[in-house]
Structure formats: C-alpha cells, structure tokens
Amino acid sequence: MNAGTLRQVLLITDGCSNQGEDPAAVAALAREEQVTVNVIGVIEQDAISSNGEKEIEAIAASGGGVSQIVYTKQLAQTVQMVTRQAMTQTLQGVVNKELQQILGEDTAWEDLSPERRGEVMEVVDELGEQADVEVLVLVDTSASMRTKLPRVEEALTDLSVSLQSRSGRHEIAVHIFPAKRKAAEPLLNWTSELNRLPATFQRMSSGGVTPTGPALNEALAAFRSRRSKRRYLGRGGGEVEERID
Amino acid sequence: MKNASINLTPGDVVRGKWHQGVYRVMRRLGEGATGVVYLVESAEGPVAMKIGNAAASITSEVNVLQHFSKAPGDQLGPALYVSDDVNIQGETYAFYTMEYMDGAPVLSFLEARGREWAPIFLVQLLGDLDRLHQAGWVFGDLKPDNLMITERPPRIRWFDVGGTTLQGRAVKEFTEFYDRGTWGLGDRKAEPAYDLFAAAMVFIHMINGERFTHRDGVELLERKIFSHPRLRVYQPALKRALHGKYRDAQMMRKDMMALYAKATSKEAPSRKTTTHTPRKQRRKKGGKLVDAALGGSFLLLASVLYWIGQVM
Structure with a gap:
C-alpha cells in the first residue's frame, strides 16, 4: 500500500481575517483537492479573541487538518506536532477508505476492536514514515506578527529537522501574506533543506489587512501548478540519504 | 489535543465498551501529551488508566507496551493490562490500563x-x-x-x-x-x-x-x-x-x-576541604552511628532478657 504524497498547508497567523472570502470555504475546497489545511494561532501573553479562535478552528475543521493556539515560545514544538498529527489523521483517512473497501461501507476506525485498531495503526505509522510530504507554510506577516517572526523562522527550520529524520521525501515552501500586488507571494521556493529564511523575512510587516481566504487560495494555486509541472518533468528533488553516524 | 475535556472525578465509574471491565476512579495521577492518567480500582485491584481522545496516539502507545511485554527479560515498562474504549457523555475515548507504579x-x-x-x-x-x-x-x-x-x-x-x-x-x-x-x-x-x-x-x-x-x-x-x-x-x-x-x-x-x-x-580524602558534599556525608555517617548504637542496645536488652529468663 502506498500513501502517495501528503500535501499540507500550514497557516500561521495571530488573528482574524478581514479581507476577501471566508478562509474556511477555501479550506473546504483545498480538502476536495486532497490538500490538508492546518492552522496555528500564535499569541503573545494576551489571549486570542474568541472570533479569532473560532476562525482558526473552522479553517482546520473544513480543511481536514489540525488547529492549535500557542504562545510564541512554544511555537517550534507545536509546528512539528501539528504537522505530524495532521499526517497521521490524513493517513488514517486513507487507511479507513481501504478498510471500507475490504470490510464494507460501515466499517470505520472507531468500529474496530482495540486489538484490530492496533494492527491498523502499525500500518498507519509505517505509511507516515515512508510517505512523501509537501508542506506549504503560509505566514501572516501583518503588523501584529512582526515580533513573532524570529520564532516562526526558528519553528520552520526545526520542522525541517523533523522531516529530514523521516525515511520519506519532503519539501517545504514558505509563502507570506499580505503581499504587494497579490494576496500572498512566495518567499522561499520548494526545498528539502530549510536552514534559514531570506533575511528579508524578519523585516516583513505590512498594514492592517489580513486576507487569509485569498492567501489560502494562492497557496492552493501553487499546489496546482506544481502538480501540473510534475506531470511533465517527473519527480524533482534529490532523495535524502539515510544518515547514520 | 482536546485533553482538557476529559475530566473524571474520584468515584466516577468507567465501563469498557469492548471488554466490559469496570473501573472506579480513585484519583488523577498526571497528564501526558496524549492523555490523562488516573489511578482506578479494577476487579484485579488498583491499576493506572491512561485515557485520551486522540485514539491514534493511545493505540500507538498500546502497540509499544504490547511489544514490550513480548521482549525477553524484565518488563521494559509498565505492564499492559487492557485496551478498550469508553463512552463519556456521547464522546468515545480510547483508554488502556497498565501496572500502577507507586x-x-x-x-x-x-x-x-x-x-x-x-x-x-x-x-x-x-x-x-x-x-x-x-x-x-x-x-x-x-x-x-x-x-x-x-x-x-x-x-x-x-x-x-x-x-x-x-x-x-x-x-x-x-x-x-x-x-x-x-x-x-x-x-x-x-x-x-x-x-x-x-x-x-x-x-x-x-x-x-x-x-x-x-x-x-x-x-x-x-x-x-x-x-x-x-x-x-x-x-x-x-x-x-x-x-x-x-x-x-x-x-x-x-x-x-x-x-x-x-x-x-x-x-574520600578531600572531605574536609570541600564544603557541600561532606557535610551531608558526615550527617549520614552520624545516622549510621545512631543506627549502630540502637542495634547495640537492642542486643544488650535481648541478652539481659535472656539471662533473666535463664535465672528464673
């Protein structure tokens, strides 16, 4: 059994969208295109507004992903955990479908006895280790995020360490929003070794608009064009060799 | 990640969906990344119960503990007893019970x-x-x-x-x-x-x-x-x-x-020169002396009693 490529958007934001379409609707579309949307809400000391919290949950729920609200200093570990959980969740969905084909329509994960579930989980774990992963990180760089960007960068290089430790191939791209002419723009193209972000990242910060919905749409477009390019070029990117000291 | 919603209080009864085990909650022992651990009373005596609502993580842990129980030699971690589900207010949570380590x-x-x-x-x-x-x-x-x-x-x-x-x-x-x-x-x-x-x-x-x-x-x-x-x-x-x-x-x-x-x-030889450790060691030594004195007087008392017994 092969899980193929797991595609995820990881949205990092600190507040409510205030421009363009409902991000939850775009996330629902993403899910239809087999792209999972995860959301991390970063807060400083203050709590996030209840509207912001609701939106974050709603985006992840319709995007088939995981959401979490964290203090800035816990960001690195959370990014890693959310990405991992979302992968497991997606793979569980994949395995669930297979199960239904074998055992019949009504059989879901919850209907399996804990013992059978254990066997299935071993398969999920194995797939999670081997699957190829593409993560497009979409970072909100609006004014209020400015002080949090160093920790965001740290969290992303840390995510790269975690992904490099797997057997499967992975690539990360970083897009930021809002951008000058578009809702979002790429900051870093697909790479399997994210050591640091361009220096301009720390200096990013723009006005008060937060076009989360349109930015998610741009992210989806990036996945689409990547997929169609792939069809012509075949698989790009070097395989990461196993390193054992 | 919704662990906060699991909140059992002492006296609550958990009934396993698959194996029908009955567990009475005694107290909360702690909380991990994937769930909450309670001390519960089971038919076999007190056991630890880990309960979480990310069924996947709980299942993974059960798998690990199961592998441990098959490994030769001493148990590598707490012994696993039962893996099951429970319904609490309409929500299903996965749990497992294991050896309670005090x-x-x-x-x-x-x-x-x-x-x-x-x-x-x-x-x-x-x-x-x-x-x-x-x-x-x-x-x-x-x-x-x-x-x-x-x-x-x-x-x-x-x-x-x-x-x-x-x-x-x-x-x-x-x-x-x-x-x-x-x-x-x-x-x-x-x-x-x-x-x-x-x-x-x-x-x-x-x-x-x-x-x-x-x-x-x-x-x-x-x-x-x-x-x-x-x-x-x-x-x-x-x-x-x-x-x-x-x-x-x-x-x-x-x-x-x-x-x-x-x-x-x-x-050992530099005991007097350093400050922190030796004091503790000396205190220990003192403790040993007291122990020895106690042991000695006990022996004395026993022999006195013996001789009294002999004389009478």
Whole structure:
C-alpha cells in the first residue's frame, strides 16, 4: 500500500481575517483537492479573541487538518506536532477508505476492536514514515506578527529537522501574506533543506489587512501548478540519504 | 489535543465498551501529551488508566507496551493490562490500563535524599535503555517528567511511552531541552545515540536544574558541565553523549561507572576541604552511628532478657 504524497498547508497567523472570502470555504475546497489545511494561532501573553479562535478552528475543521493556539515560545514544538498529527489523521483517512473497501461501507476506525485498531495503526505509522510530504507554510506577516517572526523562522527550520529524520521525501515552501500586488507571494521556493529564511523575512510587516481566504487560495494555486509541472518533468528533488553516524 | 475535556472525578465509574471491565476512579495521577492518567480500582485491584481522545496516539502507545511485554527479560515498562474504549457523555475515548507504579518524581526524590543519587539513577537508566535499544526501540521523549523513582530499593523507571519509536524512524515525541535536534547537535532519527543525548541532558537537569535553554547555545551548556563540580567529574562521558559519540548505552554506562568509581575514591580524602558534599556525608555517617548504637542496645536488652529468663 502506498500513501502517495501528503500535501499540507500550514497557516500561521495571530488573528482574524478581514479581507476577501471566508478562509474556511477555501479550506473546504483545498480538502476536495486532497490538500490538508492546518492552522496555528500564535499569541503573545494576551489571549486570542474568541472570533479569532473560532476562525482558526473552522479553517482546520473544513480543511481536514489540525488547529492549535500557542504562545510564541512554544511555537517550534507545536509546528512539528501539528504537522505530524495532521499526517497521521490524513493517513488514517486513507487507511479507513481501504478498510471500507475490504470490510464494507460501515466499517470505520472507531468500529474496530482495540486489538484490530492496533494492527491498523502499525500500518498507519509505517505509511507516515515512508510517505512523501509537501508542506506549504503560509505566514501572516501583518503588523501584529512582526515580533513573532524570529520564532516562526526558528519553528520552520526545526520542522525541517523533523522531516529530514523521516525515511520519506519532503519539501517545504514558505509563502507570506499580505503581499504587494497579490494576496500572498512566495518567499522561499520548494526545498528539502530549510536552514534559514531570506533575511528579508524578519523585516516583513505590512498594514492592517489580513486576507487569509485569498492567501489560502494562492497557496492552493501553487499546489496546482506544481502538480501540473510534475506531470511533465517527473519527480524533482534529490532523495535524502539515510544518515547514520 | 482536546485533553482538557476529559475530566473524571474520584468515584466516577468507567465501563469498557469492548471488554466490559469496570473501573472506579480513585484519583488523577498526571497528564501526558496524549492523555490523562488516573489511578482506578479494577476487579484485579488498583491499576493506572491512561485515557485520551486522540485514539491514534493511545493505540500507538498500546502497540509499544504490547511489544514490550513480548521482549525477553524484565518488563521494559509498565505492564499492559487492557485496551478498550469508553463512552463519556456521547464522546468515545480510547483508554488502556497498565501496572500502577507507586513512586516519587525524580527531582523531588533528589531534593529529599540528595543529588548523590543522580549518577546511580543514570547508570540504572542506561542499563534499561540498552535493553530497550537491543529490542529495536528508542525511548524518544526522555525527561524527568516521564521518569519516576520507585522505592525499596530506589530504582529509576520510565512510565510514559508516548515517544517510543521503532529504530530508524523519526522520533515521535520529544521535549526541546532534551532533544538533540533542538540544540543543533543532530537529527531526530530514532537511534540509540538520540536517547543517550537525552539521558545526558536528564542527568545535567538532575544535578544543575534546568535553568537555561538551547537559545543559550551549546557552549554555555558545556561551560555549565565544566563549572559544576558534580558534573565536571562526568564531563568526558557527558560530552561524548552530547556529541553522539556513543554507539550504544552499554558503552556510556561503563564510562559513567568508571568515572563514578574514580570520583568517589577521590572524594574520600578531600572531605574536609570541600564544603557541600561532606557535610551531608558526615550527617549520614552520624545516622549510621545512631543506627549502630540502637542495634547495640537492642542486643544488650535481648541478652539481659535472656539471662533473666535463664535465672528464673
């Protein structure tokens, strides 16, 4: 059994969208295109507004992903955990479908006895280790995020360490929003070794608009064009060799 | 990640959906990344119950514990009893029950009984890690919170296997301070050296307290080791562990034991010069004297009673 490529958007934001379409609707579309949307809400000391919290949950729920609200200093570990959980969740969905084909329509994960579930989980774990992963990180760089960007960068290089430790191939791209002419723009193209972000990242910060919905749409477009390019070029990117000291 | 919603109170009864076991909640023992642990009364006596609503994580942990129970030799972690589901207010949660280990948190044990126990615990831990590694696993999330000291005799044991990963895979769960990836000293591939880094950090934490972070850099970490007399003794082994130079736990264990022997033989003559340790040792010695005196007077009393018995 092969899980193929797991595609995820990881949205990092600190507040409510205030421009363009409902991000939850775009996330629902993403899910239809087999792209999972995860959301991390970063807060400083203050709590996030209840509207912001609701939106974050709603985006992840319709995007088939995981959401979490964290203090800035816990960001690195959370990014890693959310990405991992979302992968497991997606793979569980994949395995669930297979199960239904074998055992019949009504059989879901919850209907399996804990013992059978254990066997299935071993398969999920194995797939999670081997699957190829593409993560497009979409970072909100609006004014209020400015002080949090160093920790965001740290969290992303840390995510790269975690992904490099797997057997499967992975690539990360970083897009930021809002951008000058578009809702979002790429900051870093697909790479399997994210050591640091361009220096301009720390200096990013723009006005008060937060076009989360349109930015998610741009992210989806990036996945689409990547997929169609792939069809012509075949698989790009070097395989990461196993390193054992 | 919705653990907060699981809130059982003493007296609540949990009934397993698949195996029909009945468990009465006695008290809350703690909380891990994947669920809450309660002490519960079962038909077989008191057991620990871990309950979470990420069924996947709970299932993974059950798998690990199951593999442990098949490994030869002493149990590698708490013994697994039952894995089941429970319905609480319309929501299904996965849970499992395991051996209840009654012990003290590592740090409070050291606080109460003295830091001189730390190297002993590290040596014990390395022995366990070696067996775990030989069985093909890596513990992953090694930290004081996942360890406890059981009594009679004091023994370090781990109880949360949430991070335990098959060797060769990416480590499932970790905590920044104890993670070599965070310190920039390696990746997160599950291999023995990953655990040995964490074991060294646990030791440093046990002696020094966790008063710095990876942001202070590796240099500061190494300075800390050098500047603390109780750590400096073990510097060669700690440095090797931090830099991934040990291939297996047994090698590190041997080095630690050799350094321990060297340190304690050196410590004896210089007792008067240093300040902190000797006082404790002298107090201990005093304790032994009292013990001896008590034992002696008991013998005296017994012999007096004997002779009285003989005379009468």
